[in-house]
Amino acid sequence: MRLAISWHPAALVALYGLHWRTAASIDAAVMAFAATGEGRVERIPRRPLLHVLRVGSARVVIQVDPTARTLLVVYLYA
């Protein structure tokens, strides 16, 4: 299942504040996970709908809707 990716504006504030190489690597990791499920992903306690995708030292908070086939990047801890 290939997921359509979208980014929450709050996550983009953090993404655009990074060096472009770091931003590109995070974006590539999100794309890879959405396409193949590859990546280091963790659940978040008390947040059953959200997961964290770890990309280096960055933590990408994602929300997947299997029905709508979407992956929303909710927040980014860079």
Add this chain to the structure above:
Amino acid sequence: MTHDPVRDVARYRAASVFAPKRSPIKPFACARCARFVAGARSPAATSGSHLAITSLIVRGCGVASSAGFFFGFDIALRPSICIAGFVVQLAMAQRAAADDDPVLRALRNAPMGEPLSPEDEALLAEALEDTRPPVAHAEVQSTIERMRREAEASGE
């Protein structure tokens, strides 16, 4: 598909023995036969009446298609499709589909991470309350590409 209670109960018993534990095919007879199984196990059935749950099953399996598939409810009232006397739970079928999808499988098998710090939790809560619409991925990619060009133009 005809329904012979004796044959169907025998099939039910055989399926109970041989069905794999993790198989989505459950060892119940089809929706119509579930009435017989439930009734046979129900003290109320032996006295000539049926339990309310049995009546629900009977109503649920009232429609049979010409292809021999039956839509109904299994003995626990879960939506099911009956194929050749076996009931496949719809929820289990969806679970099986999720098992085939690498993304959903990765999410389901993901380990529990550490709790967010109070600062991270506050930032996340603030983001979740932000009602601005999401930005499409293509726009994000073009912005990163512009960042790259600007960095290269500045000699970085």
